[in-house]
Amino acid sequence: MSDTLDSRSAWLAEDELAQARERLPMVYVDAVPVRTTPTGQVAEVGLLLRAMPDGSISRAVVSGRVLYGERVRDALMRHIEKDLGPLALPEVPASPQPFTVVEYFPEPEVSGFHDPRQHAVALAFVVPVAGDCAPSQDSLDLVWVTPEQAVTREFQAEMSGGQGRLLRMALAHCSVLP
Amino acid sequence: MSDTLDSRSAWLAEDELAQARERLPMVYVDAVPVRTTPTGQVAEVGLLLRAMPDGSISRAVVSGRVLYGERVRDALMRHIEKDLGPLALPEVPASPQPFTVVEYFPEPEVSGFHDPRQHAVALAFVVPVAGDCAPSQDSLDLVWVTPEQAVTREFQAEMSGGQGRLLRMALAHCSVLP
């Protein structure tokens, strides 16, 4: 965890966090891990299999909260390491400009991005990973799929809460949306 | 205020907000209002004169909190109207991709962007305004300056907390940084 982090406030008691979640939008980062060719073209996208906030098991991108006092790029690195393991060698972007901002709401219909626990505003980045990835902690599995596979009806159906749409937005940004 | 807004939670008691501010990063929007030529080139930037969180009087861009349940673009519109008046006719961008993300910290040295009250993560947008602007509510004054004036030592010295730097970043994004 980042040493710029104020440990006093990073640790928010569970019930306090629950209270805050009913009052304030949370700051999140979403990271779409990709494998690229030597000239940087996206060849494959990495998708986790995980228990989602809504109780379902779903394919999902890397996602997590930015803590009090934490830099966005440190949060990005922390969540990628947590989900893909310490040897993933992510190339966190040099610019803080996200490719999109995802607004998750407790009500599914507001934006199409759904998180039953909270209102979250996520900065979304495409992150090339060059190393060995191993699903860790909360993730049950990790698969790498081509852009063509990622947009199939079967695959999109396995992604809840708008994750399938986010994935297609990332592919569009990288000009590999089929 | 947006009707998608949950009024129950939008109103956070002052002391509860103060508590949350010590525990969680806040979601903000920053808007740099600009006047453009008929082909969209930035001709002038609008700067407010306002009492800043650090107690100083400073030139500043439009800035404010995203409320629980509020869409980012609704927050952007609300804060622009609050600061520039109801006749400003802002052109809120069609894309949620900000030109940068500004990380404000209570400690001035972490990122160079400083807010003594809180850790805030602001989505920053350049917003052309076509109508009549009148400083309202908390703003003491509004001036329109050319990019050349905005980067002068005199002007930059009137902008505290990193506002001068944010302004130059916006000018750079619009390719009018002198």
Add this chain to the structure above:
Amino acid sequence: MSDTLDSRSAWLAEDELAQARERLPMVYVDAVPVRTTPTGQVAEVGLLLRAMPDGSISRAVVSGRVLYGERVRDALMRHIEKDLGPLALPEVPASPQPFTVVEYFPEPEVSGFHDPRQHAVALAFVVPVAGDCAPSQDSLDLVWVTPEQAVTREFQAEMSGGQGRLLRMALAHCSVLP
């Protein structure tokens, strides 16, 4: 036409242009015209019906060449006026950062974007239009469709050369890809 334009070189004889097209990539602008809500959310996309370089009749976005000596934003304005009429009131973006770069090749398979006449590199922008649009000159028709309609199989089938994909990329950038 822009007065920054060198008239000597803007007028390239047809056979000289044909020769150059076999030797050099051309600079293009692509503009996706949109209607937006008062807070800037994309409600509808404008699509032209036109004779395409490959001889087909296809739905297409606004597109055209940047002339020698011409600024990108002047080219954008010129082609929008040419295709949508002089009363369209386009809001040409304040920033020159395109949402994507489209690479058209004479061979359909290189990038998926196809122009049998030439290799063209197009800077692509989403451009809100607030005024009255009337298809003019080369365009046979103009229709406004919702994002949901634009991605239907029927509609996508009417768009050749990668135009359907470009449209979905624009919708993704604006966070309204269904």
Add this chain to the structure above:
Amino acid sequence: MSDTLDSRSAWLAEDELAQARERLPMVYVDAVPVRTTPTGQVAEVGLLLRAMPDGSISRAVVSGRVLYGERVRDALMRHIEKDLGPLALPEVPASPQPFTVVEYFPEPEVSGFHDPRQHAVALAFVVPVAGDCAPSQDSLDLVWVTPEQAVTREFQAEMSGGQGRLLRMALAHCSVLP
């Protein structure tokens, strides 16, 4: 050189290229090479010392023409290797979205970006390089400087044709403009 390249047309006779340069805008790529920290923050910028089109010796970023039939990312890789050597290990971005578009004109005053030879439209990218760099071919020298050094009056004075401004735009995009 990319094997997607049509060798027939890549080789344009010198006098033909000279003629085309008086009639058509050229497609260019500009790359700002950077060294980053493990979390991706820009620590240093790489600047070449080279003979410029205007005859001066100037600090400059990597820059070069996109050939007929060549993909933008292949051109980016080719010019980086040409200027920084084959062991630079550049991380060419996954997205084709440039951070800005630079318009070079034969007249210095049109855009502030100047190339006496031609009208060029350059897609500009920030490219992290992880390997060993050695100036090669046309470059006389390569230095790595911090963002603070890069914006000093001394350094900016060594950059002609708008290169100093482009560098500050790249630093602004990466949120490290001092």
